Each structure stands twice: as C-alpha cells, then as structure tokens.
Amino acid sequence: MEDFLVDLEEEGAAESCDEGTTFGDYFVFFLVGATEAGLLAASSRVAALKGVPAGSFALVTDTEAPEMGTGRRVGLPL
Numbered sequence: 001m002e003d004f005l006v007d008l009e010e011e012g013a014a015e016s017c018d019e020g021t022t023f024g025d026y027f028v029f030f031l032v033g034a035t036e037a038g039l040l041a042a043s044s045r046v047a048a049l050k051g052v053p054a055g056s057f058a059l060v061t062d063t064e065a066p067e068m069g070t071g072r073r074v075g076l077p078l
Contacts, residue, residue: 014042040074047076
C-alpha cells in the first residue's frame with residue numbers, strides 16, 4: 001500500500017500526507033494535493049488493490065473540519 005501511495009505522488013495524482021494511522025476500526029490514509037475528483041480517483045485506485053478489504057470508503061473533508069472523521073462518505077472503488 002505504501003509503495004502504491006509513493007507511486008501516486010510520483011505521477012502527480014495525489015500526495016500522501018503523513019503515514020497511515022488507525023481511527024477506531026479503520027486504517028486511514030490522508031490524500032491531498034489534487035481536486036476532489038482527482039483525490040477520489042486516486043482513492044478508488046487504492047481501494048481496488050489486492051488485499052484492500054471490501055467496504056473501503058473515502059471521507060471527503062478539509063483541514064477546517066471540526067474533528068477527524070467528519071465529512072461526506074464516498075464508497076470505493078468508484
């Protein structure tokens with residue numbers, strides 16, 4: 001997964017902000033540096049990787065969100 005995120009950065013699709021972390025029952029990656037459509041496309045590619053469990057989703061939010069875990073939930077892959 002981490003290698004794939006580096007590949008996304010190298011091709012300019014999105015940047016991985018920090019390392020992945022756990023949040024409740026979820027493992028979370030933070031993608032930045034692109035339009036919402038671009039970030040969702042990159043997230044969808046990650047969700048389609050072998051070994052990523054079904055039920056993956058993106059949480060569309062921004063740095064002004066009142067707390068982590070708030071935003072619009074988008075099921076992946078698209």
